[in-house]
Amino acid sequence: PYVNELSPRRWIHYVWKFAKEDTNRVTFAFKVGFAVLLVSLLILFRAPYEVFGTSIIWSILTVAIMFEYTVGATFNRGFNRALGSLLAGVFAIAVIQVAMSCGRVAEPYIIGFSIFLIGAITSFMKLWPSLVPYEYGFRVTLFTYCLIIVSGYRMGNPIRTAMDRLYSIAIGGIVAVLVNVLILPIWAGEQLHKELVACFNSVADSLEECVEKYFREGGSDDPEFSRTVMDDFPDEPAFKKCREILNSSAKLESLASSAKWEPPHGRFRHFFYPWPEYVKVGAVLRHCAYEVTALHGCLHSEIQAPHNLRCTFQPEISDATNHAAELIRTLAKDISNMKHNLHSSLLKQLHSSTERLQRSIDMHSYLLIPSTKPFNIDASFKLKECPMLGDPVQTESYHESMKKQQRKLYSWPSREVEEFEKDKTDAELIPRMRAFESTTALSLATFASLLIEFVARIDHLVDAVDVLAKMARFVEDE
């Protein structure tokens, strides 16, 4: 039966799928619930409440604000909060001492001015590029300072107030950290490790997808496809993931900076585990991904090589692609299993298949120039007019197929072919089409040469993974 888009059943199904996709999400939710419950008990029971008084509510605030998804991020945030609160406490106590010694009249002015100053300074500092990661710490400093100094002013005994508050913040922080670490911890390092492996796999997937699509005839006929908005290719799931890699630097960096705060754990057993190296491997991989994007750009470019021409190099291109994808997947598997391998045989296979592709382009290069009619630019070149390729009938059919190609032209982002042609005046159209003819063939050369460049970059990827494996002391695999 037809299920409504917004029906509760479908909705529950979505939530269930979302939770099942990554059970850590559920774990995280329950952990937060448990942590806030724990600190609430301090107030719900009479005994601790009588010891700590009303400022114990600050521990609830601390838990709610400090509890992050991963252990490292919680440590990091806790550090920000602790240092921020501490600094604020020290400033506040110092200013209060000064203000009190200046007499009852001057006191509110000094306090007011100090609040203004702290507000302005912390806000300015958090805009400084290298201090941006500590933005939260500056916020904490500001409001803790204001709270201590202002409520101290009204409630008397400001130093007692400050100490009480710092104690309860410490309690909240300790509860948050203990719950986060002791109950099913979610380690940023583990996440980073998995993320990198996933990145490798999606580069391999999208490379294969892209090349496979390049040789699929009529793939461009799909009307829905050519009309979709730019940046959104529904029939290319792997490329979508690959595009995410292009923007992954922030994610990898934040995971790595969280992971740095974590103690040795699980499979990452030694101190000073090289987390920043993961970011570097990620950067080299991103350079490979740029090449995949360029290949993908070729696939969806305005200028397209005719399908029959593409097929000439299909065996070599497919071969090189498969070897490249296999090597990348093997690297991913190695990282995933923390094994150290050199893969020289795979690398050799890849090199030789790329070589075959290059040789094939070399041999068939005359195909890439439909009408070879060299022009004398140099006096030393004494060339006769080259013979035309094929007889006139063939040439016409070639033109015919070109026209078809033009019509089928994958329009990017969402322009229709008619519109595209309409834009040009007739006088412009003709030379342009002629010019296209040669450039369409070169588009295939571009595709092949981008692929070769991709393979050249894989060498660096292998190097980077090798460095990582050595630094992280992966197990040698014979």
Place this chain on the structure above:
Amino acid sequence: PYVNELSPRRWIHYVWKFAKEDTNRVTFAFKVGFAVLLVSLLILFRAPYEVFGTSIIWSILTVAIMFEYTVGATFNRGFNRALGSLLAGVFAIAVIQVAMSCGRVAEPYIIGFSIFLIGAITSFMKLWPSLVPYEYGFRVTLFTYCLIIVSGYRMGNPIRTAMDRLYSIAIGGIVAVLVNVLILPIWAGEQLHKELVACFNSVADSLEECVEKYFREGGSDDPEFSRTVMDDFPDEPAFKKCREILNSSAKLESLASSAKWEPPHGRFRHFFYPWPEYVKVGAVLRHCAYEVTALHGCLHSEIQAPHNLRCTFQPEISDATNHAAELIRTLAKDISNMKHNLHSSLLKQLHSSTERLQRSIDMHSYLLIPSTKPFNIDASFKLKECPMLGDPVQTESYHESMKKQQRKLYSWPSREVEEFEKDKTDAELIPRMRAFESTTALSLATFASLLIEFVARIDHLVDAVDVLAKMARFVEDE
């Protein structure tokens, strides 16, 4: 005289430069100071303090947490805080009513369980992708709920507590919004507008830089250059900016989502100003930037065309590049001045220069295939062996220059040529070099064809800017 890196004088100089670069930073800092001072006055003076009581300190917290750089972001955060606090207040009052009606014994259990439940639910919901932007709202809901319910339980009269707290949060929110809007407001819309214009300019700059460098001889000699870490080219300031564009989607989107909250202001005078359209233009521009990255990849690729070959197409490539850069800069200027222009003459110039480039490649295409020795794959092709290009002496000199090029090879990321050659066994080295010979020439074809594709994408950019200009009702410029 020599100034120490960490000397206070240099440090003050840096801070001064940072502030001068964008005076909004100073404005922002002073505004935060002023806002916290304003709410502090509510406590420093006796009269308001006697009216509102101790819960007035919540307004300080609200200001410190809510005050954001731009007006839109402050509104957005304020909305999150208001809705979060309100929801928490409603939940808390409902649960308290239920708990109180269940009797003194059951009360703490019900309260404890409800805290756990709210903690788990809000934490789970904020992981849901479409709710991630409201992460802060969920956090506020959680801690406000805990604070109200727990302190209400201990201090009696929970509904009074809840109302007091909501009032003081409202006061804090109003102060933050008023200061942010009335005193030298920093509009997210204005920032977005400027950011997009800057993106256009840096694409144009880096295109020119990249092409200029491609034709500069000996640019690859710089030893420092080839040894720098990947992802870091110190002598390419414009490309650095261009690479930032690749990761700019998050920035543009967050600015656009902030700008949506802003009322009409300054130059953006009508309601429902099409801010999302800026993000779309940004996406099309990013697709152009991908092409620049691919060109840059060509510039730093393992496989390089010899310099003398590159020079053959220099006039046409430079011409097309200059026209493309000019068109992009003109578009940027139009957006900046909110003018609407079609630029058909510039576009025509660009198209014809690209056409010339295509024709030139067409004519000189024999240069791209060093040894034209076609292979009979089809029986219908009856070709005699093609004449070799140039005499043996020339061929040798070509080989010579190729060798030199190979030696100069820009190594990416930081591999030395010797190492690169050492890796290969001698048996492998020879066929590879031969194969390279043809692919190096194709590398130039790739460069040219990427440039042509870049121009093809500019058409879409012009379209996108046109749509933006219409939707934002830019002034027609005759």
